[in-house]
Amino acid sequence: MKNPAPGGGDSNTLAFSVKNPIPTITSVTPSEAAIGVGDVVVAIQGSGFVSASDVYFGDTVVSKTAFTSSSITATIPGTLLQTLGLYQVKVKNPTPGGGESNTVAFSVKNPAPAITSVTPSEASVGSGNVTLAIAGSGFVSASDVYFGATVVSKTALTPGSITATIPGTLLQTAGLYQVKVNNPTPDGGESNTVAFTVKNPAPVITSVTPSEAGVGSGDVGVTIAGNGFVSTSEVYFGATVVSKTALTSNSITATVPGTLLQTAGQYQVTVKNPAPGGGDSASYTFRVVAELSISITEPSDGATVDKRMTLVRGTFSWESGDVGIVVNGVPAEVSGRQW
Structure with a gap:
């Protein structure tokens, strides 16, 4: 304070401090993001924000792109969103005054996976291991690939693709199987399912041994060589299904009952595999001969x-x-x- 002349003069001085306020957060929007989603822009609402306010995501200061005394827009870089968990967002104002705001939780969650295609979408029974290329979105390192009810191994992964291997042991029975991807919690969940067909191969006969028998000779065991034989293959002698006694993918042992060998002639031996896939082999001639x-x-x-x-x-x-x-x-x- 100062008094004018005559006389007068300046009083002693007393300090007056202009301090930063203590910030307060009322909301953070959005309050969650999927792992690996990339940079995320958040809007922080509250009060006591100043130009020197720092925004923390966990222990890391992130950049501000706009602010008022009651609002801050900040960017969380994707590099901070690579690990699942609950992170704390806060605002800190420097001295004089200032201090830290309350914290608000921000959750980094697994995304919901989605499949757009599976390639290939079919295989033959007994074809051995099959490598699948799964295209889609929301895939993470912890994603599980299911073939039917079985988790199969992954050999490569990006957010938009998974390469997985179906072991041949799961391809022994023809049918329709469902492929899906499951992401663990937090959030995550199951993708849509995509059908994968395991088909029976088309059977091929290369030889039948023996290829003839005498009229009235009794039951005759025949060995059918070829390929594409499966457990559900049926062996026909003419129009009659005969019993199998042994089977591999390239050999069938069957018994032609003597009741089918009572009349001389030429009979056709065929192998038939059921659907899906499958079909009839070419026929192979078996002769039933009378005494010469x-x-x-x-x-x-x-x-x-x-x-x-x-x-x-x-x-x-x-x-x-x-x-x-x-x-x-x-x-x-x-x-x-x-x-």
Whole structure:
């Protein structure tokens, strides 16, 4: 204070301090984000904010992009959102005065996963391990990939793709299986499901051993070689399904009952795999043969042969490329059933 002349003068001085207020937060919006989402802009509402106010996310000061005495806009960098958990947001004003605000929780959660495609979307029974490429969003390091009810291993992962391996042991039975991704809590959850079809292969026969039997010979065990055979494969002898006694993916042992071997003829052996996939193999011929008999047609029965050389002709009761004939030490020419 100062008094004018005459006389007067200045009084002694007393200090007056202008201090920063103590900040207070009433809300932080948004109050959560998904892990790995990238930078997040938050709006902090409250009071006592000043230009020198610092915004803390956990122990890290983050940048302000706008402020008033009752509002601060700040950016949380994505590098701080890589780990699940509950983080505290606060505002701190410097001295003189100032101090720290109350804290408000900000949650970093797992996102909800979503699948847009699975490639491939099918495989054959017994095809061995299959590598899947799953495209979508919201995938995190803790995501689990399910094939049906079984978690399968991941070999690579980004937020938008997962590479996983379905072991061949899960591909032994034909059917429709569901692929999904599950993210753990906090939040997370299950994705939509995408169908994966395990199909039966188309069977192929390369040989049937033996490939013939005699009429009335009783039950005959046959070995069918080929590929694409599965546990549900059926073996047909003509139009009749016969029983299997052993099976691998490239071999079937089956029994043709003697009741099917009572009539000479050619019968078709086929293997049929059921849907999904599957189908009929090409047929393989199995012959049921009667006992072979030989007839002489020339010279006629009872004729007198007075030549040193004579022509002898005859027939077989059925045609076989495996049969020859020798007359008096001389091999005969064979054509079909004629000799």
